[in-house]
Amino acid sequence: MFICNVVHTFQADFATSAVDFLHRVGRTARAGQIGLVTSMYTESNKELVDAVRSAEKRGQPVVNF
Numbered sequence: 001m002f003i004c005n006v007v008h009t010f011q012a013d014f015a016t017s018a019v020d021f022l023h024r025v026g027r028t029a030r031a032g033q034i035g036l037v038t039s040m041y042t043e044s045n046k047e048l049v050d051a052v053r054s055a056e057k058r059g060q061p062v063v064n065f
Helices: 018-028 042-060
Strands: 010-011 034-039
Touching: 010 018, 018 034, 018 042
Parallel strands: 010 034
Antiparallel strands: none
């Protein structure tokens, strides 16, 4: 199913991999649109969260981390 005009997604259960993270947050960026993502995470997800933040700061693709 394709849902148009998604501008904000909420992740109550943080992804377990960079690929899953990109797939989930990509819902807000279809067809060149800009969107916002709010992700909740726990200590068990901290390593992936740190990798996502690091990629963002460096302007690098998240999937490389």
